[in-house]
Amino acid sequence: MAAELPRLPEQLPTSKVRYVGKEVKRVEDPALVSGTTEFIDNLTLPNMLHCAILRSPHPHARIVKVDASAAEAMEGVVAVLTPEDVKRWANAVVTSPPGWGTHCLAIDKALFVGEPVAAVAATSRHLAEDACELIEVEYEILPSVGTATAALEADAPVLWEEHGTNIIQQRTYSWGEVDRVFAEADHVVTNSFRWNRCGANPTETFGCVCQWDLTDNSLTCHGAYQVPGFWGLARSMSLNLPANKVKVISHPQGGAFGGKGGARGTDIAALLSRKAGGLPVKYIEDRMEYLLAGASQSWDRHYDASLALKADGTITGFKVKLLDDQGATTETYATISVAKPLAAFTGNYRIEAAQYDTTLVVTNRAPAAPYRGYGPPPHFLVLENLVDMAARKLAMDPAELRRINYIRPEQFPYTIPSGNEYDSGNYEAVLDKVLRLADYAALRKEQAAARAAGRLVGISVANTVEPGVFDWNAYATVGVQGVGVPEGARVSVDILGNITVVVGFNLQGQGQFTVAAQVVADYFGADMNSVKVTMASTDLAPPHFGQGGSRLGVAITGAVLGACQKLEADFRRLVAHLMGGVPVEQIELMDGRFRMKANPTVGMSLAEVAGVMLGRSDLLPPGMEPNPTATSVWTAPGRNMPDDQGRCRSYLTAANAAHVVMVEVDRQTGRTEILKYFIVDDCGTRLNPATVEGQIQGAVAQGVGAALLEEYVYDAQANPLVTTFVDYLMPTIHEVPITQRDFVVTPSPVTPLGAKGCGEGAIHTTPAAVICAINDALAPLGIEVTETPASPMRVWKLLQQAGAAG
């Protein structure tokens, strides 16, 4: 990397920062509220066909025969894709760890309900769906594995015969002297937890339009792709194409929150296009397909965990045993969600030793997928509930028990036992602020009065660390190798001084185009509305990843700043030359003017410099190209390869937050109502405070959904019982509390402008905070919730057991 990037907004070359750190209107929004943004289903190509997919109705079945002849003969049908085609033309998708990936259509065996078995391309979606009904599939139904515990039974059916086991990976990480700290502990609290599947559910499902060029043998995929280059690379591997013959054009996405981009859907549409002589094929996943088999289901977990404490409340050890149901395959990188907690295993606390015993299994449920937070939210639910259990055991206030165990401000950078280094933080300041905001003492009084009146009112104080700016090294233990996640930006100035920023990803909701415009506008003293931010397809884009891992805001800031610095260096060199060959050090950029340091009234505007560069080659210094364009690719500095226990500097930033929640549980129904909700967070410099606030409140909604409502329910044979939004309970405006918020700013010392990753935010803390609050409400009855979602039925059953229900 070239010059040092500005560490704080005040270091930008401007006397008054106009945009960075300010609540600015998003450049994305006018088109979105007008309904003119081109989401993928709005794209129509000439002669485009429409795809419908026939899916397995069985959780586990051998496919004896697929007869597509009647469908092929139907008017309007152009191509039918069968497992035979896929066997001939495609590979199983690449997975992590390797060897557990399926093809886009089930080959020989279907492993879950909803797995594609055949597909049709026709002149309309209606006709394609009609044709699917004409395809005859003969199945031999096999016994299925319904749960993770069933997968481990000695006589369990084996799903992947070539592996001979349902266990994908079994691994124990041990950090520090775990046995000793537990042996020497004055108190050990232990509990089991069950986190049931929930998931992303963006309002827009996946969709794509794929076209196979039979002359060039190349593929173009338009679609709702969250990480375009990555998806393109994966398609080249699954479809046997050179990577430079796969072009991905990412469209704006109607939310993602995890794995937006369908491997199966894309491969099916691509192969149908190939079979249809190269006509473009559109596939739009419907909501039922998404809920059955899309990248929608995450974190199917059984935990047994313990916390070791000294008599004074010092937490010394944390042990976690995790049994994780990955579903039928590992193709969507959900395995990573098991490894990610290493980046913040011990949360906000100084805990000297820890252990993580993990078992990942396959079952006949749908393949698990990434979801916002990518693993730590359930992990923190476990940790925070154990801390509350310990507080009850020691008769300490839960806020105070947390406080005495915090990593202290002067200890940063702080290396946690699982190896990651937290960059900065001030947890006590965050805690104090949220306790003041909530008027914690008054809340406790209110609770005491409610309890005296027989009401089940509970309060929680929960805090977590949000690992920000992901790096591949965090996931090396599940088979994804590599260090660094390049993110590029290309900044150009045209002959009239207009600025264009080209990035490799498209809109998804977090406002990164706005951030890029803010940064470049402040750097060059331009009006933000004159900056154009645009996405390039993968054949033209700089190296990129896109959204994921609470990273892109920081990464794109770094890339844009890097490109601006390169441009600035060229422009200063040109201006120095034009000023009669003064040393370049005598020229500075300030407020959009390249001026003489000694005489600031003498200088040139950005438009003048770019104009000369592009329009007056006779005036350029020797060797200077007429190219006011610069590309910079950012990756987090200082990352390293993990050791044999997975320890490395992985996520660059450690944002944190503390939540105070007050709930009431209804004795009659078991229903939980959130009465009050307070949040203080610290994600360093807030590049656009309105966006940060939106991320927090939005993540609260998803956290409330996970804690109280959302669940993919299966029967014992792995048949899904949830297939619509009538059964999968999405939080509405009635369920999501409007939170009261404040913040602390501890700028990151290691990122451009001091920002920390904050895109996943409150989903780390909200499930823990809500469940802890319910358990505080239930504590007088001697019962506790250890399973999510804490639905009325689950809580009512507990109340019945305690004889406390109405």
Next chain:
Amino acid sequence: MTAKQHTTVTVNGRVYQRDVEPRLTLADFLRHELHLGGTHVGCEHGVCGACTVLINGRAAHSCLTLAVQADGAEVTTVEGLKNRETGQLHPIQQAFVDAHGLQCGFCTPGFLMTTLELLRDNPEPSDEEIKEALGGNLCRCTGYESIMASVQLAARRLRESGGV
């Protein structure tokens, strides 16, 4: 397949005549026959509200309405909100921009149309009335707080400027 039916629908003030299959939903008709892509489809079973349009002034799920049912009706979609002369955003659209009432924006057209109906019926809604009106629209991004603020801002501006 059944025989196509002749259907006449007025959308955003313009009359369209098409022969459509009886099974074609109004959402698909608007999006794919009339190329008005601003009405989005999120669930196709009447829960998420992204496809909300006004039919004869009342909010309706266009995914649960057949195009033939709209024969003779006046339909308003998100494309009908902007000022046709000036291209200026409708005050409700502007309020959503100003109060950050959207993130990905996919559900937004549905919220805008529901809000339009609400504020026509009730120019000064309470928080509870806003919640009641928007209870059938799902937003996965915002957590609803900024949407509430947008509706309140729109209501205030519309009251000040003399109505929807």
